[in-house]
Amino acid sequence: MSDSPPSIAMLRLLAAGAGTPQADPRPAGAWRDGGLPRAQLHEVYAAEAEDAAAATGFAAALVLAAGALPLLWVRVEKDEAAAGRLHATGLIELGLSPDALVLVVVADEAMALRVAADAARCAGLGTLVLETRGAARGLDLTTTRRLMLAAEASGVTVLSIRVGAEPSASAAASRWRVAACPSAALAANAPGLPAFAVECLRRRGGPAGERRLVEWNRDARCFEEPGAAPALAGAGVSLAPGRAAALDPPAPVRRAG
Numbered sequence: 148m149s150d151s152p153p154s155i156a157m158l159r160l161l162a163a164g165a166g167t168p169q170a171d172p173r174p175a176g177a178w179r180d181g182g183l184p185r186a187q188l189h190e191v192y193a194a195e196a197e198d199a200a201a202a203t204g205f206a207a208a209l210v211l212a213a214g215a216l217p218l219l220w221v222r223v224e225k226d227e228a229a230a231g232r233l234h235a236t237g238l239i240e241l242g243l244s245p246d247a248l249v250l251v252v253v254a255d256e257a258m259a260l261r262v263a264a265d266a267a268r269c270a271g272l273g274t275l276v277l278e279t280r281g282a283a284r285g286l287d288l289t290t291t292r293r294l295m296l297a298a299e300a301s302g303v304t305v306l307s308i309r310v311g312a313e314p315s316a317s318a319a320a321s322r323w324r325v326a327a328c329p330s331a332a333l334a335a336n337a338p339g340l341p342a343f344a345v346e347c348l349r350r351r352g353g354p355a356g357e358r359r360l361v362e363w364n365r366d367a368r369c370f371e372e373p374g375a376a377p378a379l380a381g382a383g384v385s386l387a388p389g390r391a392a393a394l395d396p397p398a399p400v401r402r403a404g
Contacts, residue, residue, distance in 0.1 A: 175350070175357050179370035182213025187320040188295045188305040192312065192348070194326035199230060199280075199310045201327035205343050206276055206306050207241050208363045212370065215273035215304045216247040219266050221259050226280045227252055230310075241341065242365040260285050267297035267305050278308040291317040314348060322349035328360055331373065340364065342373065 173184070183189045191209075193202035210218055220233070235245060253259050256279060263277045279286065286307065295318045298305045307319065314322060324346045330339030340362040347357040361370040 175347075175354060176359075178209070178212070179359075179361060180212065182209045182211075182215065183304065183306075183321060185213060185215055185304045186298050186302045188291060188298055188307065188318060190307045190309060190314075190317060190319040190322040192314060192322065192324045193308075193310045194324050194344075196311045198326045201343055202308050202310060202325045203233070203278070204237070204241060204341055204363070205323070205325045205345065206308050207238060207243055208341070208370065209306065210274045210276070210304075211242050211368050213274075213304065214368075217249065217272060218243070218247055218274045218276060219249045219251065219269075219272055220276045220278065221251045221253065221262050221266070222278045223256055223259050223280070224252055224254055226278070226310075230280070240365070241363065242368060256283060256285055260290060263305070264290075264293060264297065267294050267303055268301050269303065270301045272301075272303045274304045274306060276306045276308060278310070279312070280310045282312055283309065286315075286317065288316050288318060291319060294318070295320075319349070320351045321347065322355075324348055330362060343370075 173181075189209075191202050191206045193199045210216065222233075233250065238248070239245070251262060253262055259277065259279065263275060266272060266275045286309075291307075294305050294307075297303070307317075314324075326344040328342050328344040330342035332339050342360065342362045345357075345359050345361055347355050349355050350357075359370075360373055362373050364371050
């Protein structure tokens with residue numbers, strides 16, 4: 148038995164590299180078909196505050212691409228009050244069934260981190276999404292290492308959505324920056340597929356810097372190059388209530404965020 152207090156022992160274990168994710172053996176771009184590697188922590192940053200819905204939609208699509216359900220989504224009350232609730236219809240249009248989602252709204256960031264720490268250890272989950280806005284200083288290197296440890300032990304994938312924050316040191320296996328981008332209208336000027344401008348800022352064990360414009364194919368549950376997906380009815384719905392699905396109507400170009 149160690150003679151050190153448990154908290155100190157844990158910090159020493161983390162500092163020694165526990166929870167370091169294994170390198171992703173898949174080729175770059177594999178996330179488009181199978182989502183991100185499971186049982187790890189990944190970060191999704193909104194490029195600008197206005198891209199929050201795009202980051203949210205991209206994260207939901209990643210969950211579906213990996214088939215990592217059920218999904219527990221953790222948000223903070225003040226953030227939900229400022230940005231609006233998740234738009235159920237938008238999530239359904241992405242392909243996410245309401246039966247697969249549990250939404251938890253907590254009082255503050257500290258409570259969100261406590262809930263996330265517990266949920267990441269729950270092997271019955273497929274994915275935990277932790278959504279924060281602003282600096283979220285509690286998501287430091289130690290906290291993210293603990294989340295990584297829990298994810299590896301339980302098999303739960305953890306996605307940290309960061310809005311209004313600059314990338315900082317963390318134990319995440321990968322880090323992504325996402326922005327909304329125009330999507331081509333479908334037949335009869337129907338709203339286009341959800342489209343994202345995606346940049347890989349960090350990928351453990353592999354090259355970063357990958358930049359792609361992708362569309363989400365709800366039927367195939369994968370990301371495709373623009374124009375490659377078949378027509379889908381109503382796939383361009385915004386995830387944030389009160390925000391138009393098309394930011395530039397009535398031109399035949401729609402934005403997914």
